[in-house]
Amino acid sequence: MLEKVDLSKEMKKEEAKGKLEKMGVELSHLQRECKAAGIPVMIAFEGIGASGKGVQINKLIQALDPRGFDVYTVNRETEEEKMRPFLWRFWSKTPETGRIAIFDRSWYRRVLGDRFDGLTPKKQIPFAFADIHSFERQLTDDGTVIIKLFLYISKKEQEKRFKRLSENKETAWRVSKEDWNRNKKYGEYLALCDEMLEQTDFEFAPWTIVEATDKEYAAVKIMNVVIRRLKEALVEKKQREAMEERIAKEQAENGKIEEKSQTEEYKIGVLSGVDLSKSLSEKEYKHRLDQLQKKVEILHSELYRQRIPVILAFEGWDAAGKGGAIRRLTSKLDPRGYAVCPTSAANDIERKHHYLWRFWNKMPKAGHIAIFDRTWYGRVMVERIEGFCSTAEWKRAYQEINEMEEHLVNSGAIIVKFWLQIDKDEQERRFRARMEIPEKQWKITDEDWRNRAKWEEYEQAVDEMLVRTSTTYAPWTVVEANSKQYARVKVLETVVEAIEARLKEQK
Secondary structure, three states: OHHHOOOOOOOOHHHHHHHHHHHHHHHHHHHHHHHHHOOOEEEEEEEOOOOOHHHHHHHHHOOOOHHHEEEEEOOOOOHHHHOOOOOHHHHOOOOOOOOEEEEEOOHHHHHOHHHHOOOOOHHHHHHHHHHHHHHHHHHHHOOOEEEEEEEEOOHHHHHHHHHHHHOOOOOHHHOOHHHHHHHHOHHHHHHHHHHHHHHHOOOOOOEEEEEOOOHHHHHHHHHHHHHHHHHHHHHHHHHHHHHHHHHHHHHHHHOOHHHHHHHHHHOOOOHHHOOOOOOOOHHHHHHHHHHHHHHHHHHHHHHHHHOOOEEEEEEEOOOOOHHHHHHHHHOOOOHHHEEEEEOOOOOOOHHHOOOOHHHHOOOOOOOOEEEEEOOHHHHHOHHHHOOOOOHHHHHHHHHHHHHHHHHHHHOOOEEEEEEEEOOHHHHHHHHHHHHHOHHHHHHOOHHHHHHHOOHHHHHHHHHHHHHHHOOOOOOEEEEEOOOHHHHHHHHHHHHHHHHHHHHHHHO
16 A cells, blocks of 8 residues: 555745645634534544654644644653553543544554564454554444544655664664564564554544645645544534434434333343342351451452452442442451442543543453442443433443443453342432431432333333443352342352453463
């Protein structure tokens, strides 16, 4: 593909200057429009070494309000980043609505530079391409504009630029042994670039190849591409809003008949078959609890030694006993090696990002445990039922969540997900008990009673969630929780079994 590109394209400096000044005014206006419309923008600069990424980024941002963008240089992973999933450092840098994030090299480093240097294992390449596809699709589905620019120069031009940089004391540091090796093996590196472009030239996030031999021509082309894409995004935003408004109106008029019929198959599902009579005697409970807590304490040390991250996700009815189960689980753990992450309604900053952003930021590093007291599954439960997201948003969330969890598992994590199940009568009894005990009254709110009134709707949503997101790599465990003692023991047993199974695989 790249070998067929005409690299002789050029433009006179005066002509380019005139075009850039005119387009700069337009780009500045579009930045303000995108901010007002709440459109996040990501611009990824990739390409051949010495193709001028830094120069072109500098020319582009001259027209932008510096308060509205961030520039990130993506080097090799730091020690901290190596202990996280591949996409963690990029999810954490995704821009909030109305802002622009510019990447000097990007998530594509995984399948380009790091791959060429042997830092990305061969078996990880297919997973990396799949992860990149999911990452970009999830963001663009949510309204992010992703502009991908590949700056291309010939082997001869690259060598000339490397020599010029190396001969100057002030710039010699910019040319490394790895750079010269890539020039020497230019054909091999170009083949990787071709493969990358072919596999990731998505309709929702296409590549633009920039002929970068002539810097003036490249600058004009880049600005032209960015302007065109932002214009398209503004039009698409209005069209999407109009469509969502029409769909919402139709659903209101039809009483959400279609949605109910589509989820009817989940009404008599997983939850209806749960035996809530299971319990333990006080003596058996104390004995098993003590044994399991000691096991978890030992296993925690082994997880740290082998650098295995663990993600424990707790969902369940209000008053189902999530907090109590978590307290028993963590009572003997080293507090330096785990974090409990309570999830409430998204705050103002979190609402300006993709709904998964706040959870990506809390994913554990290798050897640590992250315990989520309510999770990303709120998207397909409370946000769905209460209308905090559109039908299209919660429907695509099942796939987005499955993809995120698969990426985490492929990166080495253990994921254990719990749904704590109680019946409606038991919930009412616990609600009233909380109201009568002064030190527990803070646990009960008017919202808890309001949610209870929608029990059937939530039950249907939970059944669908369990069916559609219980995967081989991240299965759900439904915990019979009418008996708090039984539930706490089952949670501990499940965690122990999952960790022991992984440690057995490691041997």
